[in-house]
Amino acid sequence: MLSDMAPRTTASRAPRKTADGGSEARERLLRTASELFYAEGIHVVGVDRIVAAAGVTRATFYRHFPSKEDLVEAYLGVEDANLRGMFDAAQVATDDPVELAGLLIDGIAEDVARHHTRGCPFINAAAEYPDADSGVRRAVGKHRAWFRGSLERVVSALGSDDPVTRAGQLVLLRDAALVGGYLDGWDNVRVAFVGAARQAAGLDPAH
Known part of the structure; x- marks a missing residue:
């Protein structure tokens, strides 16, 4: 039969979309x-x-x-967006600079505990891409510049006379918390991180 000789075709299907398109x-x-x-x-x-x-x-x-590197950059983009989302949520929750700083420090601690028990995804990626001009390293640098700048604005709102230094300390403390949490267990690191971060921000470390 002619129909048996004709090439078979399948109905074309558009790629399924997620809720956000x-x-x-x-x-x-x-x-x-x-x-x-x-x-x-x-x-x-x-x-x-x-x-x-x-x-x-x-x-x-x-x-x-x-390319695979494009996928790696997208992966880091998700990590970046998640941290930005935490900052945005804290800023929506309060207009008080002291409360905001405290919420962000607690949010960083919670993020490490729940989502980053194997170190920092950006530091880990940078270690695997030594070329500073690679797209991956540029993505890492862009994220860290945003993170540092955001912390500078938060600390500046607290009235610090040196927000650049204090923000730099907070960046280093988060780096250390991510690595220390992986190596030593987050339960052994959390109290030290929160206390040191509050002190670096100019808050009462006891709260």
Whole structure:
């Protein structure tokens, strides 16, 4: 029969979308890669591993991410957005500079405890990408510049005469907390971090 000889076709299907209009496959790839990159490292996790775990094809992967480095940058973008979201939520919660600083310090502590028990994703990524001109390192630098600048504004609102130095201390304390929490256990680090961070910000460390 002529119908038996005709090439078979399948109905074309548009990629499924997430609630915010993004591609479901892209979100699944990004979510899967983020979990693997943070748990195991970036270079050790290959594209084949990611597409298999996400349940998509290599063609789908490269449709959304032209290279693995693009995926790494997207992963860091999610980490950056999450921390920015925490800052935004704290600023919505209070207009009081002292309360805001306290909320941010507590928020950072909670973030380390719940989401970053294997160190800082930005420091980890930078260690795997030594080229300072790479897209990954630029993403790391952009995040850290935003974080430091945001802390400078918070500390400045407290009336500090040297917000740059105090913000730098807070950045270093978060770095140390992320590494120390991974190596020594967050329960052994949290009290020291919160007290030192409050003191660096110019708050009463006992509260």
